[in-house]
Amino acid sequence: MVSAVTSQGRHTPNQARRISDPRAVAETVTDPELPMLTLADLGVLRDVSEVDGTVVVTITPTYTGCPAMDTMRDDLVHALRDAGYRDVDVRTVLHPPWSSDWITDEGKRKLAEAGISPPGATPRNDGPIPLTLGSPVHAVRCPHCGAANTEELSRFSATACKSLRRCRVCAEPFEHVKEI
Amino acid sequence: MSFDNAYEAVSEANDQARWAFGTGFTDPLSGVDTSLPSGVDGNDLASYCLMLGDDALIMSHRLQQWCTRAPELEDEVALANIGLDLLGQARLLLTRAGKAGTAMPASAGAAVADRPEDALAFFRDEHEFRNIRLAELSSHEPVDFALVIAQLLVFATWRLALLRRLTDSRDPVLAAIAAKGVKEVTYHRDYAAQWTVRLGDGTDYSHRRMQSGLDAVWPYVGELFDTHPVERALADVAVDPAMSRTEFDDVLTQVCSAATLTVPDIPPLAGVSGRKGRDGVHTEEMGFLLAEMQAVARAHPEATW
Numbered sequence: 001m002v003s004a005v006t007s008q009g010r011h012t013p014n015q016a017r018r019i020s021d022p023r024a025v026a027e028t029v030t031d032p033e034l035p036m037l038t039l040a041d042l043g044v045l046r047d048v049s050e051v052d053g054t055v056v057v058t059i060t061p062t063y064t065g066c067p068a069m070d071t072m073r074d075d076l077v078h079a080l081r082d083a084g085y086r087d088v089d090v091r092t093v094l095h096p097p098w099s100s101d102w103i104t105d106e107g108k109r110k111l112a113e114a115g116i117s118p119p120g121a122t123p124r125n126d127g128p129i130p131l132t133l134g135s136p137v138h139a140v141r142c143p144h145c146g147a148a149n150t151e152e153l154s155r156f157s158a159t160a161c162k163s164l165r166r167c168r169v170c171a172e173p174f175e176h177v178k179e180i
Numbered sequence: 181m182s183f184d185n186a187y188e189a190v191s192e193a194n195d196q197a198r199w200a201f202g203t204g205f206t207d208p209l210s211g212v213d214t215s216l217p218s219g220v221d222g223n224d225l226a227s228y229c230l231m232l233g234d235d236a237l238i239m240s241h242r243l244q245q246w247c248t249r250a251p252e253l254e255d256e257v258a259l260a261n262i263g264l265d266l267l268g269q270a271r272l273l274l275t276r277a278g279k280a281g282t283a284m285p286a287s288a289g290a291a292v293a294d295r296p297e298d299a300l301a302f303f304r305d306e307h308e309f310r311n312i313r314l315a316e317l318s319s320h321e322p323v324d325f326a327l328v329i330a331q332l333l334v335f336a337t338w339r340l341a342l343l344r345r346l347t348d349s350r351d352p353v354l355a356a357i358a359a360k361g362v363k364e365v366t367y368h369r370d371y372a373a374q375w376t377v378r379l380g381d382g383t384d385y386s387h388r389r390m391q392s393g394l395d396a397v398w399p400y401v402g403e404l405f406d407t408h409p410v411e412r413a414l415a416d417v418a419v420d421p422a423m424s425r426t427e428f429d430d431v432l433t434q435v436c437s438a439a440t441l442t443v444p445d446i447p448p449l450a451g452v453s454g455r456k457g458r459d460g461v462h463t464e465e466m467g468f469l470l471a472e473m474q475a476v477a478r479a480h481p482e483a484t485w
Binding site: 061063064065066067069091092093094095096097098128129131132133153154155156157158160164178180 | 208209212254255257258261262264265266268269272340352355356359360361362363364369370371373377427430434435
């Protein structure tokens with residue numbers, strides 16, 4: 001999936017700054033809504049390569065309507081330009097669709113540290129998609145006190161990718177990144 | 181962000197840096213290979229994308245109208261989130277329609293050729309919209325929460341069955357849009373189904389309201405499963421909605437049973453001389469919806485935001 005990044009010396013720097021690996025630069029860019037996570041932690045950054053002097057960055061949206069996509073593109077272009085890469089092309093891939101399973105272990109750890117409960121494994125199924133009339137069965141731990149006794153308040157929260165929950169032990173509300 | 185001189189700071193190339201979300205919306209299919217699969221008629225594909233895109237756009241607008249009107253903050257956020265997902269699907273599908281259409285020969289697909297998503301959303305007239313009439317139903321004035329739940333339950337159940345089949349489309353762009361959409365519409369349907377059960381199996385009053393909500397949307401169900409000539413022409417690219425009727429009925433029976441509601445037995449609304457939403461014939465409410473949705477863009481046609 002991820003191609004190797006070419007060596008550092010092939011492009012011409014347009015600024016007198018130290019040029020690092022374009023992948024390393026792209027990996028420092030953070031998510032606009034979850035700034036504790038990089039786009040790489042989130043699994044949104046799919047590929048960084050260099051083609052004829054242009055850095056080609058490939059990203060995938062978490063949700064189709066995610067309004068942060070334009071900001072992500074801009075942030076990537078600016079980070080790479082600041083590092084001396086003048087020609088940057090940010091491309092979108094839709095397939096395969098983003099899954100919360102792509103959030104790295106490091107990303108899940110950072111979410112938990114920020115008080116946001118990370119997603120569990122995504123359910124898999126073939127054929128008609130089963131209807132869920134009750135609360136989701138998987139246990140979600142409270143990121144504050146660690147208790148497993150939590151309840152869903154709403155499947156929807158401040159961003160498309162999170163739900164709102166409450167801990168029945170410490171009574172604190174918290175956000176949970178949904179499994180999709 | 182610093183600039184070397186004042187002119188650089190105001191030049192178009194640097195414009196995006198000064199705004200949180202950019203000054204114009206970029207192509208949502210930016211960088212996606214949008215070449216046509218072999219043997220597919222571009223205008224047919226454009227017409228088909230327009231149907232699915234208009235369904236999502238109009239339903240999204242109806243859900244957005246619930247902002248400030250929902251019974252609880254959580255449900256306001258929920259309806260807005262669902263509207264946002266559908267708006268995202270609409271953007272991709274309308275963009276695909278504009279790219280797939282070719283100017284000749286003249287056809288419904290040709291009318292959208294090379295038009296960007298905003299032009300399709302804001303500068304088409306009522307008869308050019310291809311959405312099913314269910315999406316147009318107004319539930320926010322006067323506020324009727326049971327009606328929007330019934331509308332969303334039917335819409336999401338139908339669309340989920342359709343998108344799931346569309347993931348096997350021979351058009352890789354449609355297949356990819358469908359695969360993302362399936363994940364989203366799955367929880368749209370769950371949301372509507374859970375509220376249907378809560379209201380239907382609640383008090384006598386909420387039960388009565390939920391049943392009348394379902395009864396009110398039922399005349400618009402039949403149209404969802406009509407096979408359109410474009411869907412027939414695009415054999416392995418489009419999905420024949422008639423194939424999904426059993427799955428739809430199974431889900432509605434399951435939800436109504438848990439909600440102690442009756443699956444309505446109400447005949448479908450006829451078209452006008454047989455013409456319905458997919459043919460550009462809409463309900464009275466559609467004109468009011470478009471007037472609101474398109475007013476700002478039409479008042480300031482050169483504006484970017």
